[in-house]
Amino acid sequence: MNNTPEKGTTAMEPLVSLRNLKKYFPIGGGLLKKAKSNVHAVDDVNLDIRERETLGLVGESGCGKTTIGRLALKLLPKTEGEIYFRGQDIYKYNPDQEKKFRQQAQLIFQDSFSSFDSRNRIGDIIGEPLIVHNIAQGSELEDRVAELLKTVGLKTDLMYEYPHTLAAGQKQCVGIARSIALRPSFIVADEPISALDVSVRAMVLNLMKSLQTSQDLTYMFISHDIRVVRWLSSHLAVMYLGKLVEYGETEEVFNNRLHPYTEALLNAVPIEDPRDRDIEKSILLGEVPSPVDPPPGCRFAPRCKLAKERCRQENPVLEERRPGHLVACFENYHGDSEI
Amino acid sequence: MGMGKYILQRLAFTVVVILGVSIMIFLITHVIGDPVAVMLPLQASEEQRVALTAQLGLDKPILEQLGIFLSDAARLDFGISWWQRVPCINVVMEKMPATLLLVTLACLIAVVVAIPLGIAAAYKPGSLIDRLLTGGSLLGISLPPFWIGLMLMLVFAVGLGWLPTSGIGSWRHVVLPAVTLAFNPAGHLAQIVRFEMIQQLASNYVLTARSKGVKEIVILFRHALKNIMTSAITMLGSDYAKLVGGLCATVEVVFGWPGFGHLVTDTIHNLDFPLLQTEVFFVAVFVCLLNLLIDILYAFFDPRIRY
Amino acid sequence: MANKPDRKKRYSLMVRFRHNKVAFVSLIILILIFIVTIFAPVFTSYSPTSGTLSQRLQAPSFTAPSEGASPHYLGTDQQGRDVLSRLIYGARVSLKVGFVVAIVGALIGITVGMLAGYFGGWTDMIIMRLVDIQASSPTLLIALTFVMVLGPGERNLIIALLINSWTLFCRMARSQVLIIRGSAMVESGHAIGAGNKRIVFRHIMPNIISPLITTFVMELAHFINAEANLSFLGFGVQPPTSSWGLMIGEGRQYITNAWWIVLFPGIMIGITVLCLNLVGNWVREEFDPLAVKR
Numbered sequence: 001m002n003n004t005p006e007k008g009t010t011a012m013e014p015l016v017s018l019r020n021l022k023k024y025f026p027i028g029g030g031l032l033k034k035a036k037s038n039v040h041a042v043d044d045v046n047l048d049i050r051e052r053e054t055l056g057l058v059g060e061s062g063c064g065k066t067t068i069g070r071l072a073l074k075l076l077p078k079t080e081g082e083i084y085f086r087g088q089d090i091y092k093y094n095p096d097q098e099k100k101f102r103q104q105a106q107l108i109f110q111d112s113f114s115s116f117d118s119r120n121r122i123g124d125i126i127g128e129p130l131i132v133h134n135i136a137q138g139s140e141l142e143d144r145v146a147e148l149l150k151t152v153g154l155k156t157d158l159m160y161e162y163p164h165t166l167a168a169g170q171k172q173c174v175g176i177a178r179s180i181a182l183r184p185s186f187i188v189a190d191e192p193i194s195a196l197d198v199s200v201r202a203m204v205l206n207l208m209k210s211l212q213t214s215q216d217l218t219y220m221f222i223s224h225d226i227r228v229v230r231w232l233s234s235h236l237a238v239m240y241l242g243k244l245v246e247y248g249e250t251e252e253v254f255n256n257r258l259h260p261y262t263e264a265l266l267n268a269v270p271i272e273d274p275r276d277r278d279i280e281k282s283i284l285l286g287e288v289p290s291p292v293d294p295p296p297g298c299r300f301a302p303r304c305k306l307a308k309e310r311c312r313q314e315n316p317v318l319e320e321r322r323p324g325h326l327v328a329c330f331e332n333y334h335g336d337s338e339i
Numbered sequence: 340m341g342m343g344k345y346i347l348q349r350l351a352f353t354v355v356v357i358l359g360v361s362i363m364i365f366l367i368t369h370v371i372g373d374p375v376a377v378m379l380p381l382q383a384s385e386e387q388r389v390a391l392t393a394q395l396g397l398d399k400p401i402l403e404q405l406g407i408f409l410s411d412a413a414r415l416d417f418g419i420s421w422w423q424r425v426p427c428i429n430v431v432m433e434k435m436p437a438t439l440l441l442v443t444l445a446c447l448i449a450v451v452v453a454i455p456l457g458i459a460a461a462y463k464p465g466s467l468i469d470r471l472l473t474g475g476s477l478l479g480i481s482l483p484p485f486w487i488g489l490m491l492m493l494v495f496a497v498g499l500g501w502l503p504t505s506g507i508g509s510w511r512h513v514v515l516p517a518v519t520l521a522f523n524p525a526g527h528l529a530q531i532v533r534f535e536m537i538q539q540l541a542s543n544y545v546l547t548a549r550s551k552g553v554k555e556i557v558i559l560f561r562h563a564l565k566n567i568m569t570s571a572i573t574m575l576g577s578d579y580a581k582l583v584g585g586l587c588a589t590v591e592v593v594f595g596w597p598g599f600g601h602l603v604t605d606t607i608h609n610l611d612f613p614l615l616q617t618e619v620f621f622v623a624v625f626v627c628l629l630n631l632l633i634d635i636l637y638a639f640f641d642p643r644i645r646y
Numbered sequence: 647m648a649n650k651p652d653r654k655k656r657y658s659l660m661v662r663f664r665h666n667k668v669a670f671v672s673l674i675i676l677i678l679i680f681i682v683t684i685f686a687p688v689f690t691s692y693s694p695t696s697g698t699l700s701q702r703l704q705a706p707s708f709t710a711p712s713e714g715a716s717p718h719y720l721g722t723d724q725q726g727r728d729v730l731s732r733l734i735y736g737a738r739v740s741l742k743v744g745f746v747v748a749i750v751g752a753l754i755g756i757t758v759g760m761l762a763g764y765f766g767g768w769t770d771m772i773i774m775r776l777v778d779i780q781a782s783s784p785t786l787l788i789a790l791t792f793v794m795v796l797g798p799g800e801r802n803l804i805i806a807l808l809i810n811s812w813t814l815f816c817r818m819a820r821s822q823v824l825i826i827r828g829s830a831m832v833e834s835g836h837a838i839g840a841g842n843k844r845i846v847f848r849h850i851m852p853n854i855i856s857p858l859i860t861t862f863v864m865e866l867a868h869f870i871n872a873e874a875n876l877s878f879l880g881f882g883v884q885p886p887t888s889s890w891g892l893m894i895g896e897g898r899q900y901i902t903n904a905w906w907i908v909l910f911p912g913i914m915i916g917i918t919v920l921c922l923n924l925v926g927n928w929v930r931e932e933f934d935p936l937a938v939k940r
Contacts, residue, residue, distance in 0.1 A: 132841075352778075360783045627782060
């Protein structure tokens with residue numbers, strides 16, 4: 001991963017690039033009072049996603065992964081930093097470029113149904129992006145919608161139905177159909193299967209994988225469940241309280257955990273055989289502290305069994321400790337047991 | 340934030356409101372209206388017009404006039420009533436008590452009638468008494484109060500001769516106007532008491548209490564009633580303010596009751612600008628203070644709202 | 647999108663309406679009043695503004711006063727005018743004032759409220775302060791002030807009532823928009839690149855219509871009442887035109903010997919307002935069962 005965007009090169013230029021990205025939410029304050037504290041939702045994050053990669057973004061609730069997804073799509077205003085799409089700063093777009101960006105970068109919701117106007121039929125919902133961008137109308141629109149429904153594995157008759165008549169898995173597939181309607185190159189999938197029954201999850205995951213090939217997609221896959229991320233992702237980024245703590249290729253990170261938090265996340269995976277469960281393995285202490293005005297030092301220090309004095313004073317920076325594998329930690333942890 | 344701070348905030352807001360209202364009234368009467376044209380007969384000459392304008396201080400720039408008006412108002416000096424030739428404030432103060440008496444009585448009647456009926460209806464939803472109550476309260480809200488007054492007067496004063504038709508003096512004089520005025524707040528109150536009570540009686544804590552064998556009366560008075568107090572008080576307070584603020588006017592006119600509402604009507608017929616300004620100011624202050632009082636009462640009844 | 651009939655439909659609006667008999671009957675009554683009002687000349691041949699003095703203060707009867715004329719079913723007033731006729735033409739005035747104020751107030755209030763709710767920030771703050779101040783002001787008195795300054799009459803009455811009519815609609819529309827604004831539906835709209843205009847008018851507005859309809863109906867009832875109040879006091883519609891409130895005001899002094907002049911207009915006001923309230927209540931209960939009564 002580069003630390004500076006190299007705009008001259010084309011082949012290795014990342015599709016999406018986040019630089020020193022910060023998002024703070026002020027709390028308190030009102031009409032005349034300025035806010036005194038901030039929630040550091042995303043704190044100085046640097047990230048690259050190359051074409052046809054799937055970046056699995058994992059962490060507990062409140063770590064900022066959802067916020068990063070929204071920021072990358074310009075659905076939330078940033079506080080500081082830059083976001084590049086195909087080498088261009090998305091905050092410097094003119095209206096035309098902005099419109100094109102919207103065609104190129106899309107979102108899959110955790111609960112697609114809530115994103116629908118439930119007074120519209122499925123066909124209208126899926127077809128709306130095409131109408132907004134003046135791509136198709138009338139019978140051509142209907143054809144396109146039918147095609148999209150087929151692509152996600154649904155019967156074309158469904159386009160005349162209202163969303164509330166569909167099953168959860170079908171709703172999610174409709175959401176996916178809507179997001180690929182404009183043939184984007186980049187999709188942020190925000191916990192796309194978390195709200196689904198286990199049996200349906202596989203179906204959706206398979207759909208997403210096949211779409212990646214057929215539609216030439218790049219994914220940012222956000223999830224709190226590190227297991228599903230493993231299957232779909234080429235790269236893994238672990239977040240904690242707004243900071244990126246570990247990054248690398250999926251299998252590399254899984255087999256060589258360099259950050260104690262990553263280890264803890266992986267150990268949260270229930271192990272089937274009770275005899276294999278070793279409580280000592282857990283290196284997590286206590287609860288997640290608040291992301292409001294965080295104290296100096298490593299964010300994870302209060303819960304880290306390995307924390308030393310330096311960890312509480314200084315903030316560790318991301319460094320490459322193994323080829324292509326970065327971590328932000330002062331200690332030299334290396335979890336290499338089989339997972 | 341503590342109670343004290345909350346009160347201060349609300350008082351500040353009150354001041355803003357009163358300021359806003361005063362400015363609004365001032366603008367309406369001085370910018371849109373023309374007091375001079377109103378006061379002079381049609382044949383008045385130009386010199387008379389100019390003289391009167393100067394005398395009333397209306398030739399000064401608008402902002403200066405506004406400033407004078409506001410500073411006077413702060414000292415409770417509203418000038419002299421054109422119609423009655425005495426200080427406006429005296430006129431208003433003289434008529435206010437009669438209205439306060441009337442409206443207070445009306446609201447008391449409303450409380451005494453509506454709350455028990457509302458509770459009774461809540462206990463037996465869909466029954467005859469419930470439907471009578473709902474129908475009655477809707478009628479009470481829909482029929483114009485002045486008409487109700489006239490009908491009552493027709494029956495009880497003219498027809499049966501039990502009560503006087505108008506005026507003030509004995510307890511007999513206040514019965515008809517107060518009862519008339521009570522219909523509207525009673526209707527509102529009955530509806531809201533019934534609605535809230537039904538919700539309370541269906542809630543989990545009542546179910547629990549009943550299953551523990553707590554007596555119905557106790558549940559009712561110690562728990563359910565207190566919980567509906569905030570809504571009931573809001574409704575009653577709002578109606579009270581509206582009544583004093585002018586809705587009593589038609590009823591007072593019907594019964595010849597010498598109160599604030601009747602005064603406002605006469606003020607307008609007489610085109611008495613300063614007096615109307617005074618009246619509006621007073622009502623604005625009254626309504627704001629009343630709202631503040633209600634908000635404070637809230638805190639007593641609903642422990643969840645602790646400012 | 648082709649409108650292939652939706653097979654799995656909840657039962658339609660009209661069917662639900664019919665299930666609630668009270669509301670349905672109220673609506674029918676309102677429609678009847680409306681029809682009679684519009685087609686007034688069909689229902690009465692008497693002029694509402696001029697009458698025969700020799701016929702003054704006649705009690706309601708079924709006998710014709712003269713050859714070829716129809717009976718004064720509801721009597722005559724102090725100027726010999728047919729009360730029924732005055733009632734019907736008066737309805738035109740009362741309903742017209744009510745409707746105009748409600749519609750204009752709704753248009754202004756809803757637009758402003760939607761803007762305040764959608765854009766938030768300073769826009770919202772300023773608008774809401776204005777609404778708060780207006781809502782805390784004595785609305786009747788301000789209307790009366792307008793009347794005093796501009797003079798009585800139908801047009802000025804409408805202006806006076808308009809000053810306050812927008813605030814409730816504004817609050818309602820704003821709170822509805824706020825509920826929807828943070829929703830995933832709006833976010834999804836942004837994600838696909840839809841502009842603000844499309845989101846507001848194609849998605850937000852249709853979803854907030856029903857509580858607004860309730861508000862509209864209730865406010866209509868309120869303004870009809872307000873017109874009656876002001877006309878009764880002599881500040882609204884001026885003679886010889888009739889409105890329900892004015893009839894009661896004029897007939898007041900004759901109440902002892904000609905009670906019909908006062909009785910019938912009052913009943914009409916009561917019925918109209920009552921039916922409007924019932925229909926409004928039904929709309930609210932059907933579409934928003936969590937709403938608390940005002």
